[in-house]
Amino acid sequence: MKNPYHISVLVKESIEKLITDKNGIYIDATFGGGGHSHAILNRLDQKATLIAMDQDIDAVKRNLIKDKRFHLFHTNFIHIEDILKKKQIEKVSGILVDLGPSYFQITNPKRGFSNQLNCMLDMRMNQESNYSAKHIINEYSKNQLSQLFQKYGEFNNAKEIANKILKKRIKKEIITTFDLKNIFFIKGSSKSKKRFFARLFQSIRIEVNNEINLFQDFLFKSKNIISPGGRMAIISYHSIEDRIAKFFFKNRMFFMKKNDISRFSFKMIHKKVIKPSVPEIKKNPRSRSAKLRVAEKQI
Structure with a gap:
């Protein structure tokens, strides 16, 4: 069931390239309105597992997905290792990350995200902050x-x-x-x-929301939990986020943490970044700045 109040971005493109094992374990690191999670579940078999997380309690409360394969947690994706430990999971088949704010956050006058609404300056994705x-x-x-x-x-x-x-x-x-x-x-x-x-x-x-630092920390954690042959799909909306995703997949040394000497390898599934189609932008103007990169874990 899709959420009637939120339109997810690049759903078809990201899910088609993300899923390689229909009985695997997948993570939707930024649940939002649930559009991507809904699409992932539609592509998976009954033995599969989907773990989703979101730091915004409103997103968790608005969840419309009822599926025994689905597990939703109210937490920031930076705690991905703790969630997997709780579920006794060591490796996953794929991770999806959509870095954009949700439609709920943007349009809710109490949240202070939109410059089109006169409301209190807030912009917290985690309302407990x-x-x-x-x-x-x-x-x-x-x-x-x-x-x-x-x-x-x-x-x-x-x-x-x-x-x-x-x-x-x-x-x-x-x-x-x-x-x-x-x-x-x-x-x-x-x-x-x-x-x-x-x-x-x-x-x-x-x-x-300390978005850039948390995103980088999340990537360093994620590289250790994706199985060889597993994939990561990242949808970004800002040039900094996109560069980080690109450099991470290419294992650029200047992007590595000083205390992290591990080597890992990703293979880009497509050479050029994927952008929304003209019809999608017409349907959802907020998608115009979205960029999708997908890579497969090699070692």
Whole structure:
């Protein structure tokens, strides 16, 4: 049963390339609306197992899947090893990761993800966290703000953006999404304005949830639990995430942790990154920035 309130991205492409053993054990590391999990279960036989996880309690509560092969956990994917230990599982046949925020998170005015809704600055994927967008905007130093806008938003004028925020918050605390938006006057077309605020909010969201660091740590853990011949599919929405996925699959040494000297090998299933089709983008405009990479574990 598909969730009527969420449209998952690149479902057909990712599932077709992910599943190599219909009786295997698979992981949906970012359950979200359950679209990918639903599609995976449809391709698996009755002896298979699907483990899903999500740090957002709303995603867990909205789960519509009732299947004895399916096990859903309320936790961040960084705890993947603990979950497998609890289920007495050592190796898996494949892992799927969709790094984008869910439709619920974006459209819920209480969550503060969207720059189109006037709501409290929040952006926490894990609602139990005490670390919100409001904290970052009002308490980060000018240098900290500048660095995150440059690194995660890829702004050339990151210092200028940070300076405008500091000048505003000296006079009054920045509490809502529109408080933040109203600081900036963006010249140019409607498209350029939308792109500016999308990048601004995205960079703050990444910082709030520590997304890049957790993603890298997750990859290092995942390489040890995928069986040879098993596959990993990663759907990213940001150039940094996509580069990390690409470098990880190619085992680039500069990406390796200093205390990690293990060697591993993945074979790319397709040379070029897979993007949503024109029909999918028309049906779900939020999918336009998605990129899919799939690789197979060799050793």
